[in-house]
Amino acid sequence: MEQEERDALIEEVASAWRPESANPIQMHPAWQRLDEAGRIEAFELAQDLRQIEAALDPEGQSATAKAVLARVAALETRNVAEPAASKAKVISFPRRLFESQPLAVAAVAMLAVGFGVWASRDGVVHSPGEPDLPPAVVADRPSDELPLDDDPAPTPKTAQPQPGPAQDVQERLAAREPETKKPRRERSKSPAAKRSERRPPPSTTEDKKLAEMVDPSPRQPTKGDTAPEELPKPALRRNAVRAPNDTANAMTGSQTTGTATEEEKRICRTRVTVVEKMRRQMADYMPSPEEQLALGRCYITLGDKAKARAWLERAATDPKTKPSADKALKELDP
Amino acid sequence: MHSPAPVIGVPGDPGFAAVLASRCAWDRLVDLDEHLAGIANRDEQSFARWITHAEPTLRASLRGFAAQVDTEAVLQEALLRVWQRAPGIERDRKPNSLLRFSLRVARNLAISEVRRARMKPVETDAVERKLNALAGGEGPAPPDPMLRRVIAMCREKLPPKPKRALDVRLSSGGGQSDTELAATLQMTKNTFLQNFTRARKLLGQCLADNGVALRGKG
Numbered sequence: 001m002e003q004e005e006r007d008a009l010i011e012e013v014a015s016a017w018r019p020e021s022a023n024p025i026q027m028h029p030a031w032q033r034l035d036e037a038g039r040i041e042a043f044e045l046a047q048d049l050r051q052i053e054a055a056l057d058p059e060g061q062s063a064t065a066k067a068v069l070a071r072v073a074a075l076e077t078r079n080v081a082e083p084a085a086s087k088a089k090v091i092s093f094p095r096r097l098f099e100s101q102p103l104a105v106a107a108v109a110m111l112a113v114g115f116g117v118w119a120s121r122d123g124v125v126h127s128p129g130e131p132d133l134p135p136a137v138v139a140d141r142p143s144d145e146l147p148l149d150d151d152p153a154p155t156p157k158t159a160q161p162q163p164g165p166a167q168d169v170q171e172r173l174a175a176r177e178p179e180t181k182k183p184r185r186e187r188s189k190s191p192a193a194k195r196s197e198r199r200p201p202p203s204t205t206e207d208k209k210l211a212e213m214v215d216p217s218p219r220q221p222t223k224g225d226t227a228p229e230e231l232p233k234p235a236l237r238r239n240a241v242r243a244p245n246d247t248a249n250a251m252t253g254s255q256t257t258g259t260a261t262e263e264e265k266r267i268c269r270t271r272v273t274v275v276e277k278m279r280r281q282m283a284d285y286m287p288s289p290e291e292q293l294a295l296g297r298c299y300i301t302l303g304d305k306a307k308a309r310a311w312l313e314r315a316a317t318d319p320k321t322k323p324s325a326d327k328a329l330k331e332l333d334p
Numbered sequence: 335m336h337s338p339a340p341v342i343g344v345p346g347d348p349g350f351a352a353v354l355a356s357r358c359a360w361d362r363l364v365d366l367d368e369h370l371a372g373i374a375n376r377d378e379q380s381f382a383r384w385i386t387h388a389e390p391t392l393r394a395s396l397r398g399f400a401a402q403v404d405t406e407a408v409l410q411e412a413l414l415r416v417w418q419r420a421p422g423i424e425r426d427r428k429p430n431s432l433l434r435f436s437l438r439v440a441r442n443l444a445i446s447e448v449r450r451a452r453m454k455p456v457e458t459d460a461v462e463r464k465l466n467a468l469a470g471g472e473g474p475a476p477p478d479p480m481l482r483r484v485i486a487m488c489r490e491k492l493p494p495k496p497k498r499a500l501d502v503r504l505s506s507g508g509g510q511s512d513t514e515l516a517a518t519l520q521m522t523k524n525t526f527l528q529n530f531t532r533a534r535k536l537l538g539q540c541l542a543d544n545g546v547a548l549r550g551k552g
Binding site (some may be wrong): 007008011012013014015016017018019024025026027028031036037039040042043045046047048049050051052053054055056057059060061062063064065066067068069070071072073075076 | 385389443512
């Protein structure tokens, strides 16, 4: 290495500028090119330079002090925006209980009701008098819900299911129902028949096994069964695997969706305001890719598609955030 | 009953000179913990004042690591962590508790960085000595008011191009790389660095001529 080049490297390393990197210790690229003597020389030079910088600064701050204070200011600005987000993440205990532990809820339901939840297709027993389910949830609501003791409608048998644990329970429950009550129109078919109508016949061995796991009492489709083929196999698999969680979310989501959206909007407004303020105050301020992605999503939440697209496209230029940004862009322009 | 006033000696008494000297020495010491309450309350101005005094001591404590870690990077990260953790620092009965804490933070960061780079360990006794000295009441010295005046005078005497290079580097406050700074002056990076080196050497020469010697090489 020539002396001139070495001197230039020492001069560079002695500056207070350090590149931004994922590592908290942001080493200067030129530092690694210096030998030990050069590094010590750069250290001595930096000491002198900081002294000169501090002496020439009206507030006595060296370039190091200014660089650190700039990082502190950025950190504090970020902290202003983040408490709102972290505060919004606080979930009340009952909601947390229902959201995070659907299996535990199912287990409690199993104990309380006295029969296996696994007999239900999606693993959760619904009470028949749910008035406040949103339309989407109602549409997905399983029609094969088992009648409870307080259900006035007995379930007449139209199909002949194979004997199984769930069927035994159904028979016992049906026997306990008072005979004077007439069956409701929508309950004219047994749960087994309704289940058969919705479920496509398992065609492959894997599908058969999967169907058996979902519903342990295999049944033959009845004559009146229609269009079971409409549901594609992957959808069946997906439904079978995800049904408990989806149902659990629907259980809590039906009551919390409205407030959560408002909360998200409020957080987004705060975040957007902070970033816009920072961009006004600091000409060279540019949020990190993660922040750009979050901003893009915020603008989607706030309904500003143009700005959302702009931020998401920026976020998509970084390899770390590209997949998420691309996904969000696709959702923006389906 | 009043106790008699302590006798500190009179002028001409040999003990008087010793007492006066120790008092003057004590006046030169700075307890930076006066800024601690402000820093704990997230006052950035207090932190700026604290850094102004603490930075030279912290930087000097990293001298032993200079060959193995980028001390400037370690120092900046240490200062940032001090800001983050300052609210949890409680003053003990010794002065400069935050400075002592920050010395440990900087040292631990430097050691971690050396380990991360799998290099040979360095001698850390210097940091321990500094910590003991600080705990014993030896604080950082206040800035020299004369230095500012002399440096400002010498700066005005610099030729135009080196002066511009120096001014741009100073005004950037560590926020821009030399490549970016050179671009603002429409220079190549090498030309910018040559001008800056020249400015620094001329400044050092001027300071030496005026009886001011910087600690390192000029």
